[in-house]
Amino acid sequence: MTPGTEVASDLGASWPNAESSGxxxxxxxxxxxxxxxxxxARLGVSFVRLYATAFRERxxxxxxxxxxxxxxxxxxxxxxxxxxxxxxxxxxxVPFGEEMARLNDGAAPGHGTPFLLGIDxxxxxxxxxxxxxxxxxxxxxxxxxEMAFQAAxxxxxxxxxxxxxxxxxxxxxxxxxxxxxxxxxxxxxxxARSFADASIELSGHLFGAPPKxxxxxLKGIGPSKDGQENEAGDYVRCFVNRAIKAAKAQPPLxxxxxxxxxxxxxRGLSDKEARAILMGMIVGFxxxxxxxxxxxxxxxxxxxxxxxxxxEAAQAGDDDRLCACLFEALRLRPINLGPFxxxxxxxxxxxxxxxxxxxxxxxxGSAMWDSRKVLKASHFDPLxxxxxYLHFGFGMHWCIGAMLARAQLTQTFKALLLHGAPKPVxxxxxxxxxxxxxxxxxxx
Numbered sequence: 294m295t296p297g298t299e300v301a302s303d304l305g306a307s308w309p310n311a312e313s314s315g316x317x318x319x320x321x322x323x324x325x326x327x328x329x330x331x332x333x334a335r336l337g338v339s340f341v342r343l344y345a346t347a348f349r350e351r352x353x354x355x356x357x358x359x360x361x362x363x364x365x366x367x368x369x370x371x372x373x374x375x376x377x378x379x380x381x382x383x384x385x386x387v388p389f390g391e392e393m394a395r396l397n398d399g400a401a402p403g404h405g406t407p408f409l410l411g412i413d414x415x416x417x418x419x420x421x422x423x424x425x426x427x428x429x430x431x432x433x434x435x436x437x438x439e440m441a442f443q444a445a446x447x448x449x450x451x452x453x454x455x456x457x458x459x460x461x462x463x464x465x466x467x468x469x470x471x472x473x474x475x476x477x478x479x480x481x482x483x484x485a486r487s488f489a490d491a492s493i494e495l496s497g498h499l500f501g502a503p504p505k506x507x508x509x510x511l512k513g514i515g516p517s518k519d520g521q522e523n524e525a526g527d528y529v530r531c532f533v534n535r536a537i538k539a540a541k542a543q544p545p546l547x548x549x550x551x552x553x554x555x556x557x558x559x560r561g562l563s564d565k566e567a568r569a570i571l572m573g574m575i576v577g578f579x580x581x582x583x584x585x586x587x588x589x590x591x592x593x594x595x596x597x598x599x600x601x602x603x604x605e606a607a608q609a610g611d612d613d614r615l616c617a618c619l620f621e622a623l624r625l626r627p628i629n630l631g632p633f634x635x636x637x638x639x640x641x642x643x644x645x646x647x648x649x650x651x652x653x654x655x656x657x658g659s660a661m662w663d664s665r666k667v668l669k670a671s672h673f674d675p676l677x678x679x680x681x682y683l684h685f686g687f688g689m690h691w692c693i694g695a696m697l698a699r700a701q702l703t704q705t706f707k708a709l710l711l712h713g714a715p716k717p718v719x720x721x722x723x724x725x726x727x728x729x730x731x732x733x734x735x736x737x
Contacts, residue, residue: 317484317528317531317532317535320484320487320528321487321488321490321491321494321524321525321528322487322490322524323487323490323491323493323494323724324494324521326724331723331724331725331726334725334726335723335726338630338726341363341368341630342630342658342659344361344363344368345368345370345630345656345658345659346370346659346662348361348368348370349370349371349659349662349663350663350664355371358645359371359374359642359643359644359645360374360642360643360645360647363654365505365652366502366633366651366652366653366654367636367645367647367651367652367653367654368653368654368656368659369631369642369653369654369655369656370656370659370660370663371659371660371663371665372660372661372663372665372666372667373643373665373666374642374643374660375631375655375656375657375659375660375683375687376660376687376688377642378634378642378653378655379655379657379686379687379688379690380687380688380689381640381688382413382415382418382688382689382690383413383415383637384636384637384638384640385634385635385636385637385640385653385655386413386511386513386634386635386636386637387410387411387412387413387513387634387690388503388513388514388633388634388635388652389411389499389500389503389513389514390407390411390412390413390513391403391405391407391411391513391514391515392411392498392499392513392514392515392516393405393407393408393410393411393499393573393576394406394407394408394411394569395516396495396499396522396523396526396530396572397530397565397568397569397572397573398565398568398569399523399526399527399530402515402516406565406566406568406569407421407569408421408569408570408572408573409421409422409425409573409693410573410577410690410692410693411573413689415689418689422693424562424566425570425693426693428555428558428559429555432552433475433552433555433697434696434697434700436475436552437471437475437697437700437701437704438612438700438703438704439704440470440471440474440475441467441470441471441700441701441703441704441705442704442705442707442708444466444467444470444471444474444705445463445467445704445705445707445708445709446708448462448463448466448467448470449463449708449709449712449735452735455734455735455736455737456718456732456733456734456735457732457733457735458730458731458732459590459709459715459731459732459733460583460586460587460728460729460730460731461486461489461729461730463586463705463709464582464583464586464587464590464705464728465489465579465582465583465586466485467582467701467705468578468579468582468583468701469485469488469489469579471578471701472488472532472575472578472579474554475554475555475697476536476554476555476556476571476574476575476578477536477539477540477554477555477556477557477571478532478533478535478536478556478575479532479535479536479539480532487528488528488529488532488579489579489583490525491524491525491526491528491529492525492529492575492576492578492579492580493579493580493583493724493727494521494522494525495522495525495526495529495576495580496576496577496580496581497580497725497727498514498517498521498522498525499514499522499576500629500632500633501514501633502633502652502654503633503635503652505652510635510649510650510651511635511637511650513635529572529575529576530568530572533568533571533572533575534564534568536554536556536571537556537559537560537564537567537568537571539556540554540556540557540559540560541560543557543560555570555571555574556571559571574693574694577692577694578694578697578698580727581628581698582698582701582702583727583728584628584629584726584727584728585623585628585684585698585702586702586705586706586728587721587727587728587731588622588623588626588627588628588728589619589622589623589626589702589706590706590715590731590733591626591721591728591731592622592623592625592626593622593714594715594716594717594733596622596625596673598673599618599621599622599625599673600714601714602614602618602673602675603615603618603619603622603706603710604710604713604714606618607706607707607709607710607711608710608711612703612704612707614675615703615706615707615710616699616702616703617675617676618675619702619703619706620682620684620699621673621674621675621677622673623684624661624677624681624682624684625671625673627657627658627661627684628684629658629726630654630656630657630658630659631654631655631656631657631658631659631660632655632657632686632690633652633653633654633655634652634653634655635650635651635652635653636648636649636650636651636652636653637649657683657684657686657687660683661681661682661683666680666681667681685698709735712735712736712737713735713736715733715734715735716733716734716735717731717732717733718732718733718734719731719732
């Protein structure tokens with residue numbers, strides 16, 4: 294891990310001279326593009342999706358083998374199985390909890406402050422969830438809606454030409470703007486690309502497939518060999534530390550002043566607790582909304598009926614209908630195939646026994662296409678019931694930032710679609726499985 298200097302209180306390691314220069318230096322450098330490896334990664338995802346479909350839908354496969362094996366994982370591909378696994382946090386262990394805690398503080402393995410997303414104990418999870426929810430209210434959602442719309446509108450006005458690159462210029466840019474305006478960070482335009490790359494690196498590391506361990510079958514994600522996630526964690530943590538320090542130095546806002554940032558709302562907590570919350574929220578915000586926004590846009594551009602419905606909703610000012618169109622588009626192109634878990638103690642699931650220590654892939658992306666629960670799954674239908682969607686998970690580990698994500702994505706697309714239906718100028722480009730480049734044209 295990159296060495297740093299200790300700052301006041303328990304804020305942990307920070308880049309040398311970061312406080313005096315006002316910049317988190319040096320900038321994080323993402324690994325170079327690996328086009329060939331990225332292609333095979335996406336091809337592998339396509340194969341897994343087809344494999345899951347066969348065992349979910351094809352007779353007699355879905356009867357003979359309810360939880361098939363693939364690449365050393367047990368796959369849960371049916372809606373009912375996915376829901377059952379996600380409600381049994383006592384059996385299906387989150388594999389990234391300790392590693393998330395380590396990266397929150399830049400600590401040694403086995404140490405650090407956990408974030409509720411990585412906590413399986415229901416009492417501890419409930420305690421930390423109540424602590425955070427006491428600081429999140431409906432006023433936060435309304436504030437994020439306004440911030441996101443104005444940020445997207447400003448970004449679109451800055452585009453000099455009719456066509457522009459929409460991923461970095463809009464889809465990723467608006468969440469980073471909200472990291473400043475809502476979360477309380479201070480990321481400059483020159484630091485935005487590095488910050489996005491670092492948060493995506495952390496997300497990919499934490500939520501990727503856990504390696505198999507012979508010594509400890511319940512061992513989950515651990516430090517990587519190249520240590521890339523440490524550099525990314527140091528970089529993101531520098532901004533978070535600075536936000537916490539600035540928030541604690543800020544006097545209380547008077548009535549009628551601008552909405553408080555989340556960093557300011559957390560200043561009654563210890564620095565470690567505040568940092569764990571901000572790190573957890575940010576690592577789930579920028580990367581996930583980049584995935585979601587990029588895939589939503591790709592589906593809208595490829596399905597005229599979906600684009601027409603979304604444009605009509607945006608231009609009618611119907612945010613609820615627009616949100617329904619966007620998340621139905623995302624059901625057709627889920628952000629990922631689903632979260633990973635590790636089975637504790639063994640579990641009988643509909644005739645299949647999942648052994649202690651087996652790695653499990655809980656495929657929410659497959660469940661949202663299960664014909665037993667989702668009718669005409671291949672059709673675009675924004676009027677589906679809420680139960681058709683598992684974008685934010687289910688049960689105890691349901692995404693606590695879901696309403697913030699909905700608000701940001703809906704308002705970003707609202708600002709875009711008020712210009713009418715954009716036209717694709719290029720195909721979607723990737724960095725791994727993350728959207729990285731898509732040029733579109735809009736009416737001025």
